[in-house]
Amino acid sequence: MVTRIHVGGDRPYDVLVGRDLAGELPGLIGDAARVAVLYSAPLRSRAERIAEVSGARVTPIEVPDAERGKTVEVAARCWDELGAAGFTRTDVVVGVGGGAVTDLAGFVAASWLRGVRWVPVSTSLLGMVDASVGGKTGVNIAAGKNLVGAFHPPAGVLCDLDALATLPADDLTAGLAEVIKCGFIADPAILSLIEGDPKAAADPGGDVLRELVERAVRVKAEVVSVDLKESGLREILNYGHTLGHAIEKRERYTWKHGHAISVGLIFAAALSRLSGRLDDATSARHRAVLEMVGLPTAYGQEFWDELLSAMRVDKKARADTLRFVVLDGLAKPGILTGPDEDLLRAAYAEVAR
Known part of the structure; x- marks a missing residue:
């Protein structure tokens, strides 16, 4: 059973809560020719599963785990990867991980070509109930947390409860x-x-x-x-x-x-x-x-x-x-x-x- 929770506003979308939700991804990315999948090393296998079902050409981008990945330097490396892959405005960024990875993925998507579609695939409880919902994206700098970012609502959010079983x-x-x-x-x-x-x-x-x-x-x-x-x-x-x-x-x-x-x-x-x-x-x-x-x-x-x-x-x-x-x-x-x-x-x- 999948629960769909609607988020309204100028750019509405749904948050999907359930189990084994990978199959819901194609419906969120539409006809995108390319998908960049951002993930940290502990989630490589889950990211590979997401890549398999996307039906698009995939650019995998491994980033440092947790808050270590939420930096301008890491975001810049991701932009370089998108540039090398020839990412266009019709392509999609997918973030697989906890709140830090999805914050980063959303910011990379918000800033690439002034905004491309993105989908957070939340694998942590924090990501599901907070970071992935609401369109806030960003990175940390020396002056403080989340001080550089953008409001950029996703195309949809996947909260796969199965991922919580592997969470410390x-x-x-x-x-x-x-x-x-x-x-x-x-x-x-x-x-x-x-x-x-x-x-x-x-x-x-x-x-x-x-x-x-x-x-x-x-x-x-x-x-x-x-x-x-x-x-x-x-x-x-x-x-x-x-x-x-x-x-x-x-x-x-x-x-x-x-x-x-x-x-x-x-x-x-x-x-x-x-x-x-x-x-x-x-x-x-x-x-x-x-x-x-x-x-x-x-x-x-x-x-x-x-x-x-x-x-x-x-x-x-x-x-x-x-x-x-x-x-x-x-x-x-x-x-x-x-x-x-x-x-x-x-x-x-x-x-x-």
């Missing part, structure tokens, strides 16, 4: 941070499912994880259908990300994204409560649910000044004014603009405890 348990757990985020900003049923059976939430072959994936994708699909370019509503998807991205930068992207976002969610909940916008119980629920699935909820007190500096270049900041996504209640996100630094420090104290 730590990666699966990390992906749950983005799922839990969706529960707090929009769909509390996600939180209830996890609280009801935390082990089932991390079982790649079970129905609970499939429902969590579908619910999280629907949350994101509904938001980006209204606001593709993050001019308003889409900002709520960055709940927990301002501090989370700062931690990733400080750790030189050696931390998993979901681990950093988990800590960021604790900070955002504390900031929401200490600013008088969120009740104590919902704030405390953040730590309980995250720890239930084995995600980190603390970071060192001594790193605060460095993290604050990193947050000042966050994409939600306006000039010198920091802005944070907070909660005014369960599933009631809002924006906190220009909070006092003492308030920020107090919220971080709850992370560093």
Whole structure:
């Protein structure tokens, strides 16, 4: 059974969730004569399967795994490969992998000939519920994460749940941070499912994880259908990300994204409560649910000044004014603009405890 979740907007597409989805690819790439398949070494066999079913001439491009592949230098090498293959505007880029590979593939597609079609084939939980949905593409630079990129919606998204069975348990757990985020900003049923059976939430072959994936994708699909370019509503998807991205930068992207976002969610909940916008119980629920699935909820007190500096270049900041996504209640996100630094420090104290 394949679940199709529609993403609206000026360039609508479907997210397909199911098992053994390789056969769905030809319908997404249409009559393209050439397909470039970007993948990292651990996913070579899955990329080869995708190449086989594409029905087009294939240019395989192996890229470094995880965040090491999300650089301008790697993107430039991919452009060189497309040039050598004679890629035209009617050809398609396919990214096979987690969020880092699909972010890179989308950016390469967005910038080649000012935009060609692309299809993310997500193989990680994080990629399925976050990176591949919404048309955000990009690479990291020294100044911060995802600061160079483009909004470029895909032709469609394949979320093949079979891939989760081969995912390291730590990666699966990390992906749950983005799922839990969706529960707090929009769909509390996600939180209830996890609280009801935390082990089932991390079982790649079970129905609970499939429902969590579908619910999280629907949350994101509904938001980006209204606001593709993050001019308003889409900002709520960055709940927990301002501090989370700062931690990733400080750790030189050696931390998993979901681990950093988990800590960021604790900070955002504390900031929401200490600013008088969120009740104590919902704030405390953040730590309980995250720890239930084995995600980190603390970071060192001594790193605060460095993290604050990193947050000042966050994409939600306006000039010198920091802005944070907070909660005014369960599933009631809002924006906190220009909070006092003492308030920020107090919220971080709850992370560093």
